[in-house]
Amino acid sequence: MSLTLERQQPLSTYEGWQTFVDARPLPEPEPLTKRQIRSLDDRARDEYDSARRAFHRDTLVRTDQLRDANDQLLDLLESNMQGVDRVKGAGVIDAPPGLGKSTTLNQFGREFHRRQVARYGETMEDGALHIPVCRVWFAGRMTTKSLNGMIFDYYAHPAGRFRRRSATEHNLAATAAEAAVRHGTRLFIVDDIHFLKPRTNDGGQVANQLKWLANEYPVTFVFAGVDLNNSGILEEGRLLETAQTARRWTRIPMSPFTVLTEEGDAEWKKLVKTVESRLVLGRVDQEVQAQGRRVSMV
Numbered sequence: 001m002s003l004t005l006e007r008q009q010p011l012s013t014y015e016g017w018q019t020f021v022d023a024r025p026l027p028e029p030e031p032l033t034k035r036q037i038r039s040l041d042d043r044a045r046d047e048y049d050s051a052r053r054a055f056h057r058d059t060l061v062r063t064d065q066l067r068d069a070n071d072q073l074l075d076l077l078e079s080n081m082q083g084v085d086r087v088k089g090a091g092v093i094d095a096p097p098g099l100g101k102s103t104t105l106n107q108f109g110r111e112f113h114r115r116q117v118a119r120y121g122e123t124m125e126d127g128a129l130h131i132p133v134c135r136v137w138f139a140g141r142m143t144t145k146s147l148n149g150m151i152f153d154y155y156a157h158p159a160g161r162f163r164r165r166s167a168t169e170h171n172l173a174a175t176a177a178e179a180a181v182r183h184g185t186r187l188f189i190v191d192d193i194h195f196l197k198p199r200t201n202d203g204g205q206v207a208n209q210l211k212w213l214a215n216e217y218p219v220t221f222v223f224a225g226v227d228l229n230n231s232g233i234l235e236e237g238r239l240l241e242t243a244q245t246a247r248r249w250t251r252i253p254m255s256p257f258t259v260l261t262e263e264g265d266a267e268w269k270k271l272v273k274t275v276e277s278r279l280v281l282g283r284v285d286q287e288v289q290a291q292g293r294r295v296s297m298v
């Protein structure tokens with residue numbers, strides 16, 4: 001099973017998202033020497049290795065890029081939340097795979113969630129759960145039906161189980177939007193948006209629904225995807241453009257590390273150092289170290 005699946009699967013429901021939001025950093029496994037590791041019995045070694053793997057996977061490196069992205073996204077959310085009448089902007093990270101788009105958005109979503117709950121509490125006035133963030137991701141061929149289905153599933157909305165045949169797509173979209181309003185959702189994270197093909201019938205309808213949601217409801221959309229410039233999604237602000245006003249996009253830059261500039265080189269070295277300091281590797285046995293020193297002194 002790939003890491004992406006492991007992480008994404010549970011985040012498809014608000015319970016999974018909540019667990020992610022509440023998760024505290026894992027404790028660092030006790031560093032052992034290689035000899036100590038070898039002397040563990042199979043079961044203990046297996047447990048130790050899986051604790052180390054989980055600890056490494058859990059490590060988030062707060063790179064300058066991640067910090068900048070957080071600041072920009074927070075600015076966007078705060079300014080969107082200040083005035084309902086103002087034209088709302090959407091955020092977008094358009095970058096090649098593997099650069100940390102999903103990590104950045106999940107991390108930001110988690111911090112935003114905690115902040116909103118600290119400000120406004122865990123429940124809404126009518127007792128409904130306060131769920132500040134909804135997160136969906138695109139895959140394969142997206143239709144309004146699959147988009148609404150994802151939203152219902154996220155909120156555990158009964159419409160997800162009892163989708164009435166007679167319900168029109170518009171009704172379903174309105175029901176999905178009401179779920180977001182009922183739970184005080186302010187941020188919609190839409191990951192892997194490159195699967196949306198706005199020039200096809202299905203894709204055009206999905207784009208229209210997203211547009212409609214963003215216009216009618218007080219939610220800010222933040223998208224992540226690959227090669228969006230050439231997919232017709234960002235072209236002329238297409239996806240979220242309204243008839244009257246071209247929407248403002250906040251583009252969050254995300255680029256690969258480079259050692260070709262002084263600044264890039266320093267950032268890269270900082271990353272390697274941070275990763276190194278977090279790695280729990282089997283330490284060389286004392287005697288071997290001592291022997292090594294003796295040899296080098298000879």
Ligand SMILES: Nc1ncnc2c1ncn2[C@@H]1O[C@H](COP(=O)(O)OP(=O)(O)O)[C@@H](O)[C@H]1O
Nearest residue numbers: 059060061066096097098099100101102103104
């Ligand atoms: N700041 C970070 N700290 C630690 N690991 C990271 C960070 N950014 C990305 N990663 C790791 O790099 C891999 C790719 O990141 P991901 O967010 O899935 O990229 P993308 O969504 O751009 O394809 C993942 O395994 C992720 O855990």
Ligand SMILES: [Mg+2]
Nearest residue numbers: 101102103191
């Ligand atoms: Mg991703």
